[in-house]
Amino acid sequence: xILPALLLAAALPSAATADTEADRYGLCLAAAxxxxxxxxAEATKWLGAGGGVPARHCLAxxxxxxxxxxxxxxxxDAAARAAEAxxxxxxxxLWGQAGNAALLGGKAAEAAGYFTTxxxxxxxxxxxxxxLSLDRARxxxxxxxxxxxxxxxxxxxxxxxxxxxxxxxxxTLARRQGDLKTAEASLLExxxxxxxxxxxxxxxxxxxxxxAAAQGKLALARQAxxxxxxxxxxxxAAIAATQALAANPG
Numbered sequence: 001x002i003l004p005a006l007l008l009a010a011a012l013p014s015a016a017t018a019d020t021e022a023d024r025y026g027l028c029l030a031a032a033x034x035x036x037x038x039x040x041a042e043a044t045k046w047l048g049a050g051g052g053v054p055a056r057h058c059l060a061x062x063x064x065x066x067x068x069x070x071x072x073x074x075x076x077d078a079a080a081r082a083a084e085a086x087x088x089x090x091x092x093x094l095w096g097q098a099g100n101a102a103l104l105g106g107k108a109a110e111a112a113g114y115f116t117t118x119x120x121x122x123x124x125x126x127x128x129x130x131x132l133s134l135d136r137a138r139x140x141x142x143x144x145x146x147x148x149x150x151x152x153x154x155x156x157x158x159x160x161x162x163x164x165x166x167x168x169x170x171x172t173l174a175r176r177q178g179d180l181k182t183a184e185a186s187l188l189e190x191x192x193x194x195x196x197x198x199x200x201x202x203x204x205x206x207x208x209x210x211x212a213a214a215q216g217k218l219a220l221a222r223q224a225x226x227x228x229x230x231x232x233x234x235x236x237a238a239i240a241a242t243q244a245l246a247a248n249p250g
Contacts, residue, residue, distance in 0.1 A: 019052070020235040028058035036066035053083045057094070060101070069105030077114075078099055099139065108142035115139060120139050128173050131162035134169060141173065149173060157189070162202050168207060185212050202228045202237035205241035209244060224249050 024046065029218035043051070043059035060075035076098035083091045094152040101113030119129065133156040138150035150173055161211045167190035174183035187208055194204045209224030221244075228241035 011083060021051075024051075025054040025058060028054075029046060029061060032058055032062040033065045033162065036062045040066065053079050053086065053088060060097070064101060066103070069101055069168050073098055073101040073107070073110070080117075092118045092132065095121065096135060098137055099132075104143075108139045112136055112143065112145075113217070114140040126159040127163075127195055130156040130163065130166060134166055135160070135195060137169060137173075147178060149185040150177070154183070157186075161189075162193060164190045164204065167193065168204050171211065172207055175207070175214055178216055180211065183214075187211055196231070202232060202235055202241075205231060206237045206241050206244075207243065213244070213248065218248060219250065222248065 015041060028046070031042070035125060039062035040059060041054050045061055047055040047059060051135060056079035060072045060079060063072035069179070070092050071171075076094060080091060080098055080175055082093035083094055095114050095118035099111040099118065102108075102111035102114060108198070115132055116122075118132050119136065123228040124132070133152040137149040137152035140152065150170075153166060156163075156171055159164060167186045171183045171186035171190060174180070174186060179233040187204070190200070190204050191208065194200050205224050205228040209228060212218075212221035212224060225241040225244045225248075229238045229245065232238050
């Protein structure tokens with residue numbers, strides 16, 4: 001899952017001494033993706049000059065863009081702790097971003113801990129809680145804690161039933177657990193919410209093929225894999241679909 005950039009604009013008026021601080025934060029975020037090395041240096045100087053949470057957050061996003069996941073996790077951890085102490089909004093999002101950074105760095109247990117901390121934060125809206133539950137489920141699957149992951153996916157689809165990703169992940173996990181009835185029902189919900197131009201479409205179609213294959217419906221599976229391979233060539237879903245077609249000739 002792509003780690004979203006969190007804009008702390010709502011917090012900045014109370015945290016910054018001048019509008020130029022908010023401007024500096026915006027410029028720093030804009031540069032983080034395209035010039036991560038230079039932004040790391042600039043954000044480090046800003047932090048040393050008292051930049052606080054915005055400087056830490058920008059530094060973390062620059063580390064992420066540079067694929068330095070350990071430093072990014074540490075910077076987001078520090079930003080979340082500072083934001084919590086200063087009673088900033090968006091604390092849960094910062095803890096969640098720390099979890100995503102840890103997950104990108106291969107630290108699933110650490111990530112699960114961050115997501116748990118985020119979910120314990122007061123005042124999260126249902127959509128935010130659903131997103132954090134999805135993220136924790138991803139970490140728990142990597143830790144082979146499948147029952148807990150299933151509970152998180154159940155919660156996510158209950159809290160945000162309109163979001164296809166929760167249903168897709170629930171379908172995938174149910175298939176892996178051999179619960180094909182739940183897998184098929186969850187996939188149907190994901191499909192209903194995923195138009196062909198949606199970014200989730202190739203993954204949903206790939207999973208449709210995987211579930212059909214698990215049910216012994218090879219012709220239907222190949223039809224779905226073919227659609228997934230054609231939908232977004234070169235993407236992980238398309239590559240997996242192509243490999244599935246090669247492994248299961250008609």
